[in-house]
Amino acid sequence: xxxxxxxxxxxEIRYLEAKLDKxxxxxxxxxxxxxxxxxxxxxxENYVGWGETYGSYNTCLEMKSLAELVIGHDSDNIxxxxxxxxxxxxxxxxxxxxxSSFVSxxxxxxxxxRGKFLNEPISTLLGGCLKRNIPVYATGLYxxxxxxxxxxxDEALGYVEKGFTGMKMKIGGLSINDDAKxxxxxxxxxxxxxxxxxxxxxxxxxxxxxxxxxxxxxxxITWFEEPCPSRDFHSNLYVTxxxxxxxxxxESLHTSLEFSRVISENVFDIIQPDICSVGxxxxxxxxxxxxxxxxxxxxxxxxxxxxxxxxxxxxxxxQPILNNSQINSPYENQSVLEFDQTPHPIRDELxxxxxxxxxxxxxxxxxxxxxxxxxxxxxxxxxxEIINV
Numbered sequence: 001x002x003x004x005x006x007x008x009x010x011x012e013i014r015y016l017e018a019k020l021d022k023x024x025x026x027x028x029x030x031x032x033x034x035x036x037x038x039x040x041x042x043x044x045e046n047y048v049g050w051g052e053t054y055g056s057y058n059t060c061l062e063m064k065s066l067a068e069l070v071i072g073h074d075s076d077n078i079x080x081x082x083x084x085x086x087x088x089x090x091x092x093x094x095x096x097x098x099x100s101s102f103v104s105x106x107x108x109x110x111x112x113x114r115g116k117f118l119n120e121p122i123s124t125l126l127g128g129c130l131k132r133n134i135p136v137y138a139t140g141l142y143x144x145x146x147x148x149x150x151x152x153x154d155e156a157l158g159y160v161e162k163g164f165t166g167m168k169m170k171i172g173g174l175s176i177n178d179d180a181k182x183x184x185x186x187x188x189x190x191x192x193x194x195x196x197x198x199x200x201x202x203x204x205x206x207x208x209x210x211x212x213x214x215x216x217x218x219x220x221i222t223w224f225e226e227p228c229p230s231r232d233f234h235s236n237l238y239v240t241x242x243x244x245x246x247x248x249x250x251e252s253l254h255t256s257l258e259f260s261r262v263i264s265e266n267v268f269d270i271i272q273p274d275i276c277s278v279g280x281x282x283x284x285x286x287x288x289x290x291x292x293x294x295x296x297x298x299x300x301x302x303x304x305x306x307x308x309x310x311x312x313x314x315x316x317x318x319q320p321i322l323n324n325s326q327i328n329s330p331y332e333n334q335s336v337l338e339f340d341q342t343p344h345p346i347r348d349e350l351x352x353x354x355x356x357x358x359x360x361x362x363x364x365x366x367x368x369x370x371x372x373x374x375x376x377x378x379x380x381x382x383x384x385e386i387i388n389v
Contacts, residue, residue: 005116011041013039015383017033018345020345023145024142028202028203041075048112050109052276060384066085069088104278121363130321133358134337135331136337140341153189165359169182171212172202183216187220200224227239227247248268251303269296269297295323297335305347305351310351314369
């Protein structure tokens with residue numbers, strides 16, 4: 001019997017991009033395509049692991065030199081591999097770029113390999129599930145061309161019909177008065193019992209953010225996401241301390257080191273690490289433990305495909321309840337996970353779809369990530385050349 005999944009024999013990095021039939025907008029720009037970087041890792045014992053991250057084709061080119069550093073290393077020693085990348089890049093301040101993207105994708109792939117070798121899901125490797133079903137909310141309700149309100153409200157009602165107990169909408173692309181009106185119309189349409197969150201994607205300065213918070217304070221908003229630029233800790237802290245609505249953020253932060261200040265200084269009421277940016281499974285677990293220690297809620301961000309969604313489901317399955325009570329409720333003391341519902345052809349075709357039941361998604365129970373990859377999709381949406389290492 002083998003006692004190891006083998007050494008890292010090869011790494012393939014692909015940039016995938018799919019054009020959208022119709023663009024959708026948010027505070028910063030309009031989205032006309034969806035993209036993702038997919039990493040495929042193969043070991044000397046023919047185990048295959050999958051990971052993903054964000055970036056461009058140029059990011060893939062930058063990741064090549066980092067991939068060369070780990071070829072031949074024992075795939076079972078995830079800590080050692082991660083530390084090698086960290087040691088080679090952190091002091092040069094390069095870690096916030098391609099290195100962070102690479103280690104996030106690599107770490108997910110290594111956990112996938114390890115789980116497949118041990119014939120166990122990643123959640124078991126992390127200590128075992130505390131919960132088999134993870135509460136989720138719908139992300140959608142972006143701007144459409146011309147900013148029509150009827151399609152927006154129809155979309156919101158569609159999420160209610162599908163069984164979602166919460167949803168998030170975009171703000172920041174219109175004046176605060178116009179956006180506040182849209183928020184009010186959305187609340188009236190979905191009723192008082194569905195959770196409603198708003199996301200400005202870093203659109204405001206601190207005073208405008210507070211003004212927006214006040215305008216929608218009667219609309220039962222569960223949280224106000226990224227009111228100010230994520231690394232403007234001073235402004236976000238000011239808004240958090242003065243807003244009637246809980247403030248969230250952190251999707252673009254890298255590693256537990258960046259989150260340490262955000263958590264310890266209560267910059268946000270709710271942190272939202274993204275497993276594709278924070279450093280994969282390893283760093284997501286560190287951030288989750290840190291958040292619990294400081295009594296800060298963690299509701300992870302998700303914008304990728306089934307690869308990263310499966311990975312974060314495993315992480316959330318081992319995340320303890322923040323403060324236990326006889327009734328543990330999503331949004332209150334139990335984490336909720338973003339479930340992107342916007343158009344994404346790559347996501348829809350690359351893996352099997354995850355099934356929504358009672359506004360929750362079941363944690364995969366097959367080995368590793370617990371998902372199957374349709375490799376034909378990799379060729380269909382490939383942009384540029386495959387980076388082979």
